[in-house]
Amino acid sequence: MILLGQILVAFGTLSLVAIGGANAVLPEMHRLVVEVHHWMDDATFTQLFAMAQAAPGPNILAASVMGWHIAGPAGMMAATLGMLVPSACLAWIMAGLTIRLRGNTWMKPAQFGLVPIAVGLIAASGLIMAQAAGTSWLSFLIIGASTVFVWRTKHSPLWVLAGGGLLGLVLL
Amino acid sequence: MAEVPGKLELFLGFAKIGALGFGGVGPWARHVIVEERKWLTEREYAEVLGLGQILPGPNVGNASVMIGRGFHGLAGALLATAGLYIGPLCLLVVMSILYDAYGDLPRVAPFMEGVAAAAAGMVIGMALKMAFNLKASAQLVAVGLLAIAAVAWLRLPMLLVVAILAPLGIWISLRQARAAALAKARP
Known part of the structure; x- marks a missing residue:
């Protein structure tokens, strides 16, 4: 308990x-789990984080995998709830504020001021992912083709994920 | 808002986003919410995502709470969030059991390398698509470029970047809205 x-x-x-x-929280997660609480060693931490990245869903679910490793199913539940509930409560409060202020004339423009930051941070994480994934000319080709496909077409992104995986399987 | 989803639809839509979200759920969330089901316009979605970005936690997770609440209150927020996490969590349970049993996972490295490359392109492509659809002013585009440079090039922590650029973006946007309102008031 x-x-x-x-x-x-x-x-x-x-x-x-x-x-x-x-x-963004990877270093702090490592500090808490490995250095402060000694719940696992370095190698296990890295493997579990990679495992969570390989699965679909928000990458924050790395916490769930670590919870399982520390204390089984109950640990997974505790880690997942710990990771989700506080930030979800803040989002709930923020949603309430935007609903309350909906009629306000400055609300929409103020909110729109955050949009370039959101889009910029998305682009930045894409570039960081590309740096990590770009290990050969083929991976750069996949990155480029997938960028153009998602940018210029309305087809489901599933096609590029499956295509990229298959190309990797055959050629890498 | 273009189309209001029912509660079951909301849950299923977010379940699809979570289950297909290899390499991050961002591009899938936009694809399902804006393009496929037309629950929100590009601009409405970007505004929710912008708020999700300045709050802690995954931005699509925050967006699921806000979008769910907007459509169906507490039930909507819970259903959207549950949908987002249910598929991946089930899969992670299976993977954890396998990891416990074998101490390692089956070798899928080349396949996952290809998927990782495609996922990186997918995220960049989504950012480009949103940037071109949103038609922001040159000054706001500059704020976005600053955010890219600070995080991808200088590797500054996102917390710091958001703390500095959020007030700047809001200030620029408010000033432009006021200028537009004044121009309209003048004959």
């Missing part, structure tokens, strides 16, 4: 500083 409480608190605090998602 004490362990579950510790997991809940550790990931709960992490949730509140996780601006920019999982990659």
Whole structure:
């Protein structure tokens, strides 16, 4: 029970500083899980994080995998709730504010001022992902083709993911 | 808002976003919400995502709470969030059991390398698409470019970048809205 409480608190605090998602909190997650609590060693941490990246869904679910490793299914639940509930509550409050201020003339322009930052940060994480994934001329080709496909067409992105995976399987 | 989804539709839409979101859910969320189901326009979606970005937590996770609440209150927020996480969590349970049993996962490295490359392109492509659809002013585009440079090139923490650029973006946008309102008031 004490362990579950510790997991809940550790990931709960992490949730509140996780601006920019999982990659932004990776160093802090490592510090808490490996250095402060000694729940796992370095190699296990890296493997579990990579495993969560390979699965679909928000990358923040790395917390769930670590919770499972520390304390089984109950640990997974504690870590997932810790990671989701605090930030979801903030989002709920923010949604309430925007609904309350909907009629306000300055609300829409103020909100639109955040849009370039959101789009810029998305582009930046794409570039960082491209840097990590670009290991050969073929991977750069896949990155370029996938960029153009998603930018210029309305087809489902599933096509490029499947295509990229198959090309990797055959040629890499 | 173009089309209001029912509660089941909301849950299923977000379940699709979560289950297909290899390499991050961002591009899938936009594809399903804006293009496929037309629940929000490009601009409405970008505004929700902008708020999600300055709050802690995954921005699509925050967006699911806000979009869900907008359509169906507390039930909507819970259903959208549950939908987003249910598929990936089930898969991660299976992967964790396999990891416990074998200490390693089956070798899927080349396939995943290809997927990772495609996912990177997918994220860049989505950013380009949104940037061109939104028709922001040159000054706001400059703010976006600053954000890219600060994070991708200088590798500054996102927390710091958001803390500095959010007030700047809001100030520019408000000033332009006021100028536009004044220009309209004048004959």
